[in-house]
Amino acid sequence: MHASFLLAGILFLVSSLVGCPAFSPERVRSTSSSEGTSFMGSDLLSHGVAVGDVSSQSALLWLRTNGPASVQIEWATVSGWERASKLAMVVAPVSRTASIATTAETDYTLTVPLEGLSPATRYRYHVLVGSANQTTRQAPASLVARGEFTTLPDEKTSAAVTFAWSGDLGGQGRCRQGVSGYPIFDVIQRHNPDFFLFLGDTIYGDHVCTSPPNEPGADFKATTLQTYRVRHRYQRGAEALQQFLKTVPVYVIWDDHEVKNNFSGPFEEQMPAGRQVLREYWPIASPADDPHRLYRRVRYGADLELFILDTRQYRSRNADPDGPAKTMLGAVQLAWLLDGLRASTATWKVIVTSVPLSIPKGGDATVPGNDGWAGGPDGTGFEYERQVIVNVILHDTIKNVVFIGGDVHWVQGNAYDPNQDGVIDFHEYIAGPLSAPPGRFAPTRQELHPTQLFYEVGYHNFGLVRVTKDLFEVKVVDEVGNKRVSHVVSARP
Secondary structure (H helix, E strand, O other): OHHHHHHHHHHHHHHHHHOOOOOEEOOOOOOOOOOOOOEEOOOOOOOOEEEEOOOOOEEEEEEEOOOOEEEEEEEEEHHHHHHHHHOOOOEEOOEEOOOEEEOHHHOOEEEEEEEOOOOOOEEEEEEEEEOOOOOOOOOOOEEEEEEEEEOOOOOOOOOOEEEEEEOOOOEOOEOOEOOOEOOHHHHHHHOOOOEEEEEOOOOOOOOOEOOOOOOOOEOOOOOOHHHHHHHHHHHHOOHHHHHHHHHOOEEEEOOOOOOOOOOOHHHOOOHHHHHHHHHHHOOOOOOOOOOOOOOEEEEEOOOEEEEEOOOOOOOOOOOOOOOOOOOOOOHHHHHHHHHHHHHOOOOEEEEEOOOOOOOOOOOOOOOOOOOOOOOOOOOOOOHHHHHHHHHHHHHOOOOOEEEEEOOOOOEEEEEEOOOOOOOOOEEEEEOOOOOOOOOOOOOOOOOOOEEEEEEEOOOOEEEEEEEOOOEEEEEEEEOOOOEEEEEEEEOOO
16 A cells, blocks of 8 residues: 555656656666767667757658658657656656557658647657558657757746758759768858758759769759659758757748759649648648648747748749839738737847848849849839738838848848938848859949948858847858857847
8 A cells, every 4th residue: 555655646746747647557667877968779760860940839740751651759858757767667758649550641751749848948859750551649669869959938038049040952063972961061060059940942843963073863953742752851861950950949941942843832733742742851840721821920038939930931023113003021920020029029030031131132034023022123023011011010110120041142231220310220131052153243232222231152051040039140150160250239128
C-alpha cells in the first residue's frame, strides 16, 4: 500500500514539473551528455529533420523517410525528461502522436504539429520510425533522431532575441560543392541565432547546376512536381544545411526561383506544383481553411513581431502599368498586414519581404516589367501599393518599423523619411546571397527619400540581428565569419 502511494506521488510530481497533460507508457531510454544534440539514422532519414514556425505554444517538426514508413513523434520538456531518467522511472512524461504513415503522395515528407506547449520552455523530441505496414499505436522500434528547441516567450514578456536572415541558395551555377555543400550554414550556426528567416530562392529550379564543379544531381531545370522534388532533395542533401536545421528553428518563405524567374502566381501554370513541393519540404504553418496561405505573423515576446509576406502568389503581372489595380500582395494579404501593423503592441514591427523596397529590379525579355516594389522609367513596379503601406505607417504613427529583404544578391541598408520632416520613419536592411553569384548594383530610387546607410557587393553573406526593447542592431557577416557592416537603431518611444 505504501509503495503504491509512493509511486503515485512520484508520477504526480514529475507530471507537475513538466506541465504534461498525461503520461504514456514508455521504457525510459538512457541519456548521455549528447542527448541535447540531434542525431540521425541516415539509413532512414537521409534528409535530416527540421523544426519550424515555432510559437509560444506550438512548433512544426519536418522529416522525410526513405520510402514508405510509419513515424511517431514524442516530446516533453527537457527538465521533465531528465527528471524521469534520473528517477529511473518506467514511464516518461511524454506527449506522442499516433503512428503516421509517410507515402509517395507527399514524397515521403511529413510535417507534424507539436501543440499544447508552454512559452519560453525547452523541449526535447524523439523521432521513431517503423515499417510501413505497422498499424498499432505502439511506438516503432527504431529511435532515429532526437533534438531540442525552445518555444517563444509570450507577448507580455520582454526578452532579447538574436536572429539571422538571408536567401538565394544553390543557383546560377553556384550550387553544392564538396561534402559539406553549403558551409555558410556552419558560420551562421556559430552565432547561435534563436531562429533563421529564409527569405526565398531556397532552390533555383529554373537554373542548371552543372557537375563538376557542383555535386551531381541538379543538371536540369525543374518544371514539374517530380522535378521540383528532386531539386529540393538536392538542396537538403547538403550536410551543413542538415546540421544547421537540426539546431536552429526556421521560418521560410518563397521568392521566384522555387517556381520560375520573376513569376506572378495567378498567371503561372507551374506555380501549384512549386508551391506544393515548397510546403512538402519546409515546415510552414497555414490555417486549416486556407492551406495554400504562406504569409503569417510571428510574435517573439513583448518586443518583436514579424510579418512574413508572400510576394508571389497573388501578384499582378510585372509588366502591368502601376496604379490602384496593381498588387503584389493581393487585397486580403494587404489588409492583413495593415491591420496587423495598426494592432501590434510589439516594440519592433519587422516586415519580411523577399523583394526590396527601393531597388529597381527589371525583368528580362521573357518576363518584362519591374519585379520589386520600386518602379522604373517604363511605368511598371508596385509603388502604388507600397505607398499604401507607407501612408498607414505615417498616418497611424506606427513607430519602429523595419523591413528585412533579400533577392538582389548584395548588402544594403536604408533609412527612409518619405514625408521629409527630418524624422526617420522606417528602415530597410538587405542581405544575401547565401551561395548564388553577386548581383549587379542598381541605384536606389528616391521616391521614399532614402538615406543609404551602407552598401557592399561581391560576397556571400547573411544578416544577423539582435533585438531588445531599446535597440535594433544589424550586422552583416560573410561566408567565412567576418563582420562586414553594422548599424544600430534606437527605439522611438
